[in-house]
């Protein structure tokens with residue numbers, strides 16, 4: 022006989038108190054389960070909020086005051102006055118412009134150089150692993166050391182390598198870091214960040230779907246054609262990721278500037294200038310806070326674009 | 340030893356409307372090997388995982404040995420599960436994998452070793468006890484997964500497509516071994532598969548699921564001989580049953596202009612139902628190529644040696660319709676032949692509601 | 699037979715011509731060596747006498763270890779190498795341990811048994827990395843000053859932990875996500891406690907990823923300069939501050955500074971070399987997996 026057992030007549034459809042108690046127990050269990058899942062993330066979350074988000078609110082508050090830490094006068098709430106003064110503040114505009122130039126140049130150049138290096142490394146040749154190891158080393162070097170090293174033994178006009186090479190070629194050696202402070206900083210940044218970009222692009226190249234590449238070969242595509250039409254689109258998310266991570270770090274560069282150009286004008290970006298005007302001795306906390314907020318807003322704009330890219334990546338792949 | 344009972348058990352995944360398992364009622368006897376079968380996405384795994392405690396039961400309850408385990412976590416249910424990908428702990432040796440659950444239960448070391456050795460002997464794994472899973476073949480891994488389950492001597496074995504990662508030949512062999520092992524150990528077993536041959540050959544009883552709803556649960560023979568509804572009729576059997584919406588031939592249900600022979604009881608049961616909404620089914624072995632009956636043209640002959648399946652194109656309800664006929668021995672027909680198909684065995688009639696019309 | 703030769707590996711972008719391959723290989727070597735050259739020169743300079751280092755570049759000199767011993771000597775009240783190294787060591791160690799203690803459970807909650815809205819939480823962690831440090835440095839300085847923490851190791855431990863935490867959560871999540879779900883379920887059925895599950899089932903699988911993540915945290919913390927110089931310029935400061943202090947504004951100091959730089963950089967470069975492959979996979983794949 023067949024036994025199709027959908028016994029809906031049981032209890033006549035009306036829930037008994039027993040059923041209700043059970044339903045409540047299931048609800049309770051699910052809620053407990055929800056908390057059990059959330060609990061492990063809470064310490065990290067709370068720590069991050071305490072150390073990064075709360076201070077930011079303070080900065081926001083300072084930026085609305087005329088606070089100078091060296092004066093005993095009580096700080097006064099002055100609304101958006103600090104912000105209003107920004108447009109007429111030449112130092113601020115200079116620093117902002119330096120920030121833009123430095124970030125854009127460093128990100129783009131290291132992306133280009135890094136991609137080139139990745140393409141060169143993505144083929145078998147004698148000593149591949151060794152050369153890759155040499156190439157990533159600049160990224161591991163302490164920024165302070167990188168800055169000092171370039172300033173003194175590369176850029177210096179008497180004992181620097183660049184000057185020596187130029188002399189050898191019949192040119193006069195120049196004090197590179199003094200004459201071209203911005204370019205000097207960018208060169209060092211690109212030297213340090215190209216390896217990072219290279220690694221990310223390399224991960225993309227090596228993670229390619231080989232069967233697609235083979236199919237393209239069978240279809241008779243040239244290597245360049247394959248690269249442009251298949252590899253590059255597959256590489257895009259990696260290039261975007263590199264740009265994003267690079268931009269996050271490079272917009273905040275401080276160490277290199279401190280070491281290579283120090284207090285001289287010509288390569289002071291916003292973070293450097295802000296530190297100088299506040300805790301670095303400038304003491305105008307209110308105004309410097311307003312500068313900071315502007316940097317934060319700029320970063321949020323970059324971040325928003327970036328996060329959208331990242332969220333696409335997560336959606337596509339999980 | 341244990342009986343298992345699903346009672347009105349439903350699972351609704353968060354964020355979905357339709358229950359993945361809908362008011363499941365199912366009694367599984369002590370020592371029984373019950374197979375859950377159904378198409379992909381029908382809720383087999385979900386039903387099994389509800390029993391394991393890996394999915395919340397949103398409504399209804401689940402009982403093991405007359406104990407309500409609905410709210411119990413997996414480790415308190417005294418069950419063992421074999422996963423499709425085996426889920427062996429990669430960092431542990433075969434022996435440690437098999438003894439892991441016992442270690443969690445704080446079983447003394449000596450007893451643990453003894454039980455692992457015993458299970459390894461049964462499964463022919465003794466020489467692999469010190470290897471890591473990654474150094475085993477697929478079949479050996481499958482046996483380790485089995486070993487991990489039997490070492491525990493649980494109340495119930497749960498298996499979710501445990502053979503589907505093996506190649507075809509090994510699968511058939513392991514199938515028999517597994518059924519034999521289960522019979523020897525006598526442990527109640529719930530076995531999930533989407534392969535109906537596996538279901539029919541292994542199960543003491545087979546439960547057929549579709550869209551989370553239990554369609555029928557019966558011994559394989561009954562399932563084959565008397566499918567409870569159109570879905571089961573079409574799902575069980577290979578090649579599948581010839582199953583058509585009937586047409587009205589002189590007040591009787593018919594196929595391609597030929598009335599099917601039904602007895603009076605069925606005819607009586609069909610009274611009042613619209614005949615072109617009724618379905619009739621007949622298995623290929625219950626048709627013969629003869630001199631009278633449904634006319635058609637042979638399109639394909641599948642020759643299997645001991646038998647062959649002849650595909651015949653007929654005109655049914657104004658459409659070209661394929662009918663499969665089993666021909667014993669070497670068939671005399673070839674593509675293009677005009678043939679006549681005669682009924683030679685039981686018929687299955689399903690009413691307007693898709694349920695079997697019992698004679 | 700041709701059929702049995704190996705399947706063609708996907709063709710490299712720049713063609714397969716042997717001569718081209720040769721030229722490109724050599725080119726890659728040259729570029730690699732050029733990239734590394736400044737570091738090579740740094741090491742070379744560290745072995746020179748000051749007078750040799752401060753004249754026209756040369757490879758013709760008698761190598762000496764004197765600079766290394768000079769820079770590691772006690773320098774009379776100023777931050778010495780030993781002090782700075784000790785400070786760096788403890789600050790980096792403690793902050794990295796803290797990061798791991800906080801990030802491993804978080805990664806578990808985001809990958810193994812994902813809570814609802816785990817994506818939003820992950821985004822929050824990443825997005826804190828978009829908050830420029832200058833956006834928070836002033837209040838932190840004020841709070842540290844008011845709590846009398848300026849010039850202590852504690853303040854750097856707290857900040858480095860916060861600095862590395864999002865990155866660690868991000869990387870660990872991607873490593874944890876590779877643990878098959880069934881393994882976790884099997885361990886639940888086997889009666890494993892949560893702690894046992896993490897220790898005996900998950901960690902053995904993700905250990906290399908955890909190590910790589912920890913290493914990256916070590917590298918970033920070891921190299922950090924901004925917080926160190928702003929909040930802790932004095933006695934309790936770290937190796938980057940010490941290196942920077944080796945610049946002198948009179949006399950010759952390049953050889954000494956080079957020796958100091960080598961000492962400061964070496965631990966992290968070695969660590970990075972060892973873990974390079976896994977580190978980048980964690981970084982890049984964090985977004986992809």
Ligand SMILES: Nc1ncnc2c1ncn2[C@@H]1O[C@H](COP(=O)(O)OP(=O)(O)OP(=O)(O)O)[C@@H](O)[C@H]1O
Nearest residue numbers: 352355359377378379380381382383384385386533
């Ligand atoms: N975690 C989940 N969240 C939401 N829906 C789910 C989840 N797991 C399964 N489902 C849905 O529940 C239904 C039943 O899934 P289940 O895995 O039980 O099917 P199955 O019968 O085991 O299929 P298969 O043979 O493919 O394994 C499917 O429609 C599936 O999409």
Ligand SMILES: [Mg+2]
Nearest residue numbers: 383384385499
């Ligand atoms: Mg399934």
